[in-house]
Amino acid sequence: AQSVTQPDIHITVSEGASLELRCNYSYGATPYLFWYVQSPGQGLQLLLKYFSGDTLVQGIKGFEAEFKRSQSSFNLRKPSVHWSDAAEYFCAVGARSSASKIIFGSGTRLSIRP
């Protein structure tokens, strides 16, 4: 069955420290991959996406993610977090075929320590 796993429910990092949020997926073939961010009280905003090509993708707000086929992972990274990065982050996958739906992970809540 198709699934997305975000193993970390809640992560706290210090401002200025580096960040890595984990995402693992189970899918029949190479999927489309997405990361979304939800700030408190807001809707979801697309951070970045992977469709094909370079496995390291750059997104908005200084985020990047790397697709690793062998590990079925699409981890999100940022070299130096800011207090404004405190939010909930969702990984999602979609199939490369018609009539497919997008599946979301359960989310990782990021807190920033001053």
Next chain:
Amino acid sequence: EAQVTQNPRYLITVTGKKLTVTCSQNMNHEYMSWYRQDPGLGLRQIYYSMNVEVTDKGDVPEGYKVSRKEKRNFPLILESPSPNQTSLYFCASSFSGLGGTYEQYFGPGTRLTVT
């Protein structure tokens, strides 16, 4: 401006009183979806639609109905709301076709409280 709109944004109702939450997108997207978000449970898909007159159940469809009579609109209907349907609801849309379903655009959310 490309957007997904939802109405109402906030709704307080009583058990059993039928309600509809509207969703509309102006991007000519084929795919539309409804999610509910509850603390600790992330986003759970209620229903989705691949195109006009094509809908399918998501992970938590019980107690909800949808219709897709026009490409732009995808209303969520609660025929007899119950307190366990108190939640934050999001509508989303995206392009979809032979190549797959692409990134979704989300509406601002509807906060529903059923007493």
